[in-house]
Amino acid sequence: MNAYIQLTLSQLRFFVRNRQVLVFTLFMPLFFMLMLGSFLGKGNDISLDGVIIDQDHSAESSVMVQALQSNSILKLKSSDDLDKSLDQLKNGDQKLVVLIQQNYGHAVGLKGADSTKASFLQVYYDQTNQQSAQIGLQTVGQVADGVSKQLVNFVPTIRVEPIGVQALQLRYIDFLVPGILAMMIMSNNLNGVSGQIASWRERGVLRRMQSTPLKASTFIAAQITARLVMNTAQALIVLLVGALVFGTQVNGSWWLLLLFVVMGTLTFMSIGFIIAGVAKTPESAGPIAGLISFPLMFLGGVFFSVSSMPSFLQPIVKSIPITQLSTAIRQIMNVGAGIGDLWQEGLMLAIWLVVAFVVATFTFKWE
Template identity: 35%
Template sequence: MKRSPFLMLTWSSLKAYFRNRGAIFFSLLVPLMIMGIFGLINFGNSTPSVNIGVVDQAHNQVSGRIISSLQGIKAVKLHTGALDSERHELQQGNRDLVAVLPASIGQGSTAITAYYNQGNPQNSQVAIAIMNQFVDRASFAFAGISPSLTLDTRPVQSRNLTYVDFLVPGMIALSIMQTGLFGVVFTFVQWKQRGILRRLMATPMRVSDFFFSQLATRLTTVALQIVVLLAVGLFVFHFHFAGNLLYLLIVGIIGGGIFLAMGLAISGASKSEETAAPIANLVSLPLMFLSGIFFSRSNMPEWLQTITQYSPLTYVSDALRSISIDGASLWAIRTDLLGIFIWLAIAVVIATRLFKWEVV
């Protein structure tokens, strides 16, 4: 029975890929390492806190009530000490506010002096608001007056998303880009330099079989990366996955085609690895840091948000994140899919124009 040239080429290419330690390192282990580091740091998942120093010169019931109330707030890191030491900590930036409870507190109308950190106005204003709240409460209690207005708080069950939930889809998108760019660029440049591509053209092998086998190999590794990174996110970092794995694979594979075509274009325009590496980095680094992989693009200036919303990696990462976190369907992310297909068409046209079988 005659074996399919396409299947044979695909199988050989898969074996060669998994024997290439460098390709495995950059396409899978590097995203895993980055996800591990950022996942352990867990940016944005810690409760914001303010540092408040209290100088208790009264040591009476009213001052004790204020201090005990402040100690019960999770957002407050409370420090007590002498005036000189607390003001020194404030000047060193270790306190957001230092409140002085005078000896006359509780004996009539008394002003509480609060020194705040002018260099950190955001935390200082939060600390001032907290102190005002508890000073008012202590004043009402001391005067025996019931507040005319009270706040009735009621809990509502909601999603408790963490930074890891934002990070994992971004790392999947990053690994897809790494595979497409670096997995293709260096391999094809080496083959061109060694004359392997030229010799392959002299064989009865069809060009379509060769290219489709390379495409199948890379997209198979993309699917494997998605599964591995998703599994690590789920079982190690407790990623809250609410979507459909099949949708995730479809978007990842289509998005992978963009960067495969980019990799072919770069390898076609490069005569050696020395010229290919800077070009690949010139493409990948801006995409990596400006496409919402590690942090939300909402933190960028508005003009930069407008530009980066059209980048190929933004479309891929946003689509993966919508599927993973929001449980979105393919129809729900049709805008991102349209952007992905447009970039795929652009990348294929550029790759067709630039790719060459040998060094010119």
Template identity: 50%
Template sequence: MKAYWRLTWAQLLLFARNKNTVIWSLFLPIFMMLALGTFMGNGGTQFSLTVAVADEDGSDASRDLTEELSKTAGVKVNRTDAPSGLASLKKGDADILVRLKKGMGEALSRADADKGSSPTDAVRLYLDKSNPTVSQVGTTVVGQAVDKLNKEAVGFRPAVTTQELDVQTRPLRTIDFLVPGILSLMIMSNNLNGVAATIASWRERGILRRMQGTPLKSSTFIAGQITARVLLNTLQAVVVLLVAYFVYNVQVYGSWLLLLGMILLGTLTFMSIGFIIASLARTPESAAPIAGLISFPMIFVGGIFFPVRDLPGLLQPVVKAIPIGYLTDSLRGVMNEGATLVQLWLPTSVLAAWLIVAFLVATVTFRWDVK
């Protein structure tokens, strides 16, 4: 037990004296969170559409339509003329161009008196159909605004209406979704990649060989490494969460104790996998590519930056087999949904299974020296 605590303290001192470790393991996740929060926005909407409006009519109706578009959440209206708007659309500075032709206001004013008249195409919508998502959203937004204007012109009174009931008690923003993913990425990178490179480097430099000459057991050495990294990861996670709270008002709706418990479980799991990689690699140069080969694909299929359900069906079995997706889901469940341990039984069970198997394999395959 004495050797275990000395190893833990020595590892913490090494972390504190290594500036690269502090920068890459602590400041990089914070910088990533601030950058993504700034560029992607921390507001309540994930929808953004730039609309160029060329008002050639200059009537009250055309101004009302332009104003209606500008009131739509996520829509930015740029008033321009038709040639400039078309040029902006082709350059990508605008998503759609709405051209309000002359005579639009007059057509609306006589619509109530002459209900049998044919509609006029006074509103022209220019868009790039090679981008189906923007095209569909733009068509819907403009169509709703025009439809509202038409109904007001003819005094339309609906017989049946739709009532919207919001069942989302905690409105989530983009940054609320990203922070748990960044925490998960930090845990995986610090432990899987960090352990593999560090242990392989120590083995090559002969540090582990000198330890082998002592009564120290491999399980005691691994346990000391794990404890030191658990303490470091917990501190890093708390710092990231505090920055997220004070800068973006990101809340933890669930139990802080459960959140720290999931961070602990994720740290232990990926650290054990890192020890296996360190055992397979003979040198630090070979450890880094092996760790990268394992961790890099997990970034894209682990639900870190976008929901797992958006991945192709072919990748779903892979997602259900790797630990990163379960760690991300559990952190997101506690932070965003206030989930309890009972509700998180599946990710907890999978991570625990990964931990037990990986730790046993790491203990058996651990090598003190290069063979």
């Protein structure tokens, strides 16, 4: 127990005294957050991403779908699930949900003769974001008027029925802070562990430790404890700066947030041990870690939403650990999600942790 405590304390002292570690593990993430948050994070996101649902599946509704999707302002994706789309709208993931109801084609065929059947284009919008709602409703209305003009010389056959939905008032900074937190956990452990262990092996530190009564389990446990303490402290600093400067907050459970911080730390530590075992020198460990972490930083939902990426890439991106970690932290902070809502993210992280730990046990070398 004494060796474990001493190793943990020595590792923490190493973190505090090493200025490069502090710069790259704490100050760089804070710099990204402050710079991007200052330029992009204070205003509401007014990009008009949305969903269009065609319940009529007629030739007339296909014309409307094509007209809406070809509009340069609207970015509407087709869907068949109204409930899921409305949940995305409420959570701030979408700005509009356009619903083409059944019998739309029949109503259009009446060419305005029966006005009671003319309102078959419903637009659900976020009523907490009036700027985005006004632009969206106006744009959809213009598209509908254009289609009407083509049909019946501008007789208002198609009307737009706006329906307000109470949604979360999320800003880009609310999206960014959880991503920065996930990126920091990944960088601290994947890059930090691989470089440090490879350096200690080359300098003979690990060989000298192996020659003592020190057990490998004690050494690894001390590393885990020190990094958990450091990651938790750094996470609190990031959350504190985000709250004081930008007004971000944690709407969910702090204990659940801590659980995912721990799982993320252990997962990326295990991957770091794998890199340290594969790399022959510290000089090669750094590029290998960077080759893995740099793409993950931009693909894992840190700065940009995964839903905005190409559809063929999304299944791959959603399977990597930083995506699971950033999604879970973002849902806890912004939506107040509970463990029942995040069991898939927790399961994926657990699978990554177990697999990476098993591989690390076979690749780790003292010399």
